[in-house]
Amino acid sequence: MVLTQADAKALCVTCHDDKVKLIQSAKVQHPGAMGDCTDCHNPHASKTPGLPKTDAVNICLGCHAEQTEQAKKSNRHQPAFGQGCATCHEPHGGDNPKLLRAQGNALCLECHGPDSKPQALDAEHVLTLFNGKVKLPEDYYQKNKVVILPLKYGLGHPVESHPVSDLMDPTNITKVRAHINCMTCHQSHSSAKPGMLVKDQENNMVFCDSCHKNRSNMKVMQ
Numbered sequence: 001m002v003l004t005q006a007d008a009k010a011l012c013v014t015c016h017d018d019k020v021k022l023i024q025s026a027k028v029q030h031p032g033a034m035g036d037c038t039d040c041h042n043p044h045a046s047k048t049p050g051l052p053k054t055d056a057v058n059i060c061l062g063c064h065a066e067q068t069e070q071a072k073k074s075n076r077h078q079p080a081f082g083q084g085c086a087t088c089h090e091p092h093g094g095d096n097p098k099l100l101r102a103q104g105n106a107l108c109l110e111c112h113g114p115d116s117k118p119q120a121l122d123a124e125h126v127l128t129l130f131n132g133k134v135k136l137p138e139d140y141y142q143k144n145k146v147v148i149l150p151l152k153y154g155l156g157h158p159v160e161s162h163p164v165s166d167l168m169d170p171t172n173i174t175k176v177r178a179h180i181n182c183m184t185c186h187q188s189h190s191s192a193k194p195g196m197l198v199k200d201q202e203n204n205m206v207f208c209d210s211c212h213k214n215r216s217n218m219k220v221m222q
C-alpha cells in the first residue's frame with residue numbers, strides 16, 4: 001500500500017485528534033506543525049509511532065537555518081543541542097511567545113533555580129519538568145552537571161547579591177528601575193565563548209563594563 005501525505009495525516013488524526021486540535025487552536029501556533037505529522041514523526045515504525053524522523057535536534061534544524069548556524073558554535077547548551085529542542089519549546093503550539101514552555105526567567109530556573117524540583121516517575125526511570133510535559137533520564141542532573149544558582153529573592157548571580165530580575169523603583173513600586181533577566185546577559189542556544197554570554201562575549205570585566213561604567217563602585221550604574 002502506498003500512503004500519500006494526505007492519507008498519512010488522516011490516519012494519525014483517527015487516533016490523535018487531540019494533537020490536531022492543539023496544533024490548530026493553540027494561542028501561539030507553530031507554522032512548522034501546520035503541515036503533516038510526518039514532517040517530524042516517522043509513520044512507518046508500528047511499534048513506536050512517536051519515533052522522530054531523524055532525532056530530537058535535527059528534526060527542528062531541518063527547517064530552522066538560524067539555529068543550524070548556532071549549532072556550529074563551539075559552546076553549545078546541552079538542552080538545545082544534546083537533549084533536544086522540545087525540552088524548552090512546545091512543538092505543537094502553546095501559550096507563550098516563541099512557543100516557550102515557560103515565560104521569562106522561569107524557563108531557565110526550571111533547571112538552574114534553587115527551587116528546581118524535577119518530579120521523579122520511578123516506574124519509568126525518568127524525571128519530569130514543566131508539569132510533566134518534559135521527560136528526562138533520571139540521572140540527567142548528575143550526568144550533565146547542571147549548575148544550580150545560589151539565588152535568593154532574585155539576587156545572587158553572577159556575583160553575590162547581583163540582581164537577575166527587574167528592579168523596582170522604591171518610590172513607585174509599579175515602575176521598573178532597571179530591566180534585567182537571564183536573557184539580558186545570556187544566549188539560550190549557544191555561544192562562540194564559554195558562559196553563553198550575549199553577543200558571544202568573553203566572560204571578563206569588559207562584559208561587566210557593558211552595564212557598569214564605574215568599576216570601583218558597581219552599586220552605582222553610571
Ligand code: HEC
Pocket residue numbers: 030031032033035039040059060061062063064085086089090091097098099
Ligand atoms: C516543516 C518545517 C518546520 C519544522 C520541522 C519545525 N519548524 Fe519551527 N517554524 C517553522 C516555520 C515556517 C516557522 C515560522 C517562521 C519562523 O519564525 O521561522 C516556525 C517557527 C518556530 C518558532 C517561533 C519563532 C518565533 O520567532 O516566534 C519556534 C520557537 C520554532 N519554530 C521551534 C521549532 C522546534 C523546537 C522544532 C522541532 C520540534 C521546529 N520548530 C520544527 C517551520 C518548522
Ligand code: HEC
Pocket residue numbers: 012013016019020023032033034035036037038039040041050086090091092133
Ligand atoms: C514540528 C514537528 C512536529 C510536528 C509537525 C508534529 N509533531 Fe508530534 N511531537 C513532536 C516532538 C518534538 C515531540 C516530542 C516532544 C513532546 O512530546 O513535546 C512530539 C510528540 C508527539 C506525541 C507524544 C507526546 C504527547 O504529547 O502525547 C504525539 C502523540 C504526537 N507528537 C502526535 C503528533 C501528531 C498526530 C501530529 C500531526 C497532527 C504531530 N505530532 C505533528 C514534533 C512534531
Ligand code: HEC
Pocket residue numbers: 008009011012013014015016037038041042043048049050051
Ligand atoms: C490506531 C490508532 C493510532 C494511529 C492510527 C496512530 N497512532 Fe500514534 N499512538 C497510538 C497509541 C495508542 C499510542 C500510545 C499512547 C500512549 O502511550 O499514551 C500512540 C503514540 C504515539 C506517539 C508517542 C510515542 C512515544 O514514544 O511516546 C506519537 C508521536 C504518535 N503516536 C504519532 C502518530 C502519528 C504521527 C501517526 C500517523 C502517522 C499515528 N501516531 C497514528 C495510536 C495510534
Ligand code: HEC
Pocket residue numbers: 057060061064067077079080081084085086087088089098100107183188189
Ligand atoms: C534552554 C531552552 C531552549 C532550548 C533547549 C532551545 N531553545 Fe529555542 N529559544 C529559547 C529562548 C529562551 C528563546 C527566546 C530567545 C530570546 O528571547 O532572546 C528561543 C528562541 C527560539 C527561536 C526564535 C528565534 C529567536 O532567536 O528568537 C527559534 C526558531 C528557536 N528558539 C528554535 C530552537 C531550536 C531549533 C532548538 C533546538 C536546536 C531550540 N530552539 C532549543 C530557549 C531554548
Ligand code: HEC
Pocket residue numbers: 075076077078079087088107108109110111112144145146147182183186187188193194195196
Ligand atoms: C532542561 C534543563 C535546562 C534548562 C531549562 C536550561 N538549562 Fe542551562 N544548562 C543545562 C545543562 C545540563 C547545562 C550544563 C551543560 C553545559 O555546560 O552546557 C547548562 C549550562 C548552562 C550554562 C553554562 C554554559 C557554559 O558555557 O558554561 C548557562 C550560562 C546556562 N545553562 C544558561 C541557561 C539559560 C539562560 C537558560 C534559559 C534560557 C537555561 N540555561 C535553561 C540545562 C538547562
Ligand code: HEC
Pocket residue numbers: 105108109112147149157158163164180181182183184185186195203207
Ligand atoms: C548580569 C549578567 C547576568 C545575568 C542577569 C545572568 N547571568 Fe548567568 N552568568 C553571567 C556570567 C558573567 C557568567 C559567567 C561567570 C560564572 O561562571 O559565574 C554566568 C554563568 C552562568 C551559568 C554557569 C555557571 C557555572 O558555574 O558554570 C549558568 C548556569 C547561568 N549563568 C545561568 C543563568 C540564569 C538561569 C540566569 C537567570 C536567572 C542568569 N544566568 C542571569 C552573567 C549573568
Ligand code: HEC
Pocket residue numbers: 158159160161162163167178180184185204205207208209210211212218219220221
Ligand atoms: C545587563 C547589565 C549588567 C551587567 C552585564 C552586569 N551588571 Fe552588575 N548590576 C546590574 C544592575 C542593574 C545592578 C543593580 C544596580 C542597582 O541596584 O541600581 C547591578 C549591580 C551590581 C553590583 C552591586 C550588587 C549589590 O550588592 O547591590 C555588583 C557588585 C555588580 N553589579 C557586579 C557586576 C559584575 C562583576 C559584572 C560582570 C560579571 C556585572 N555586574 C555585570 C547590571 C549589570
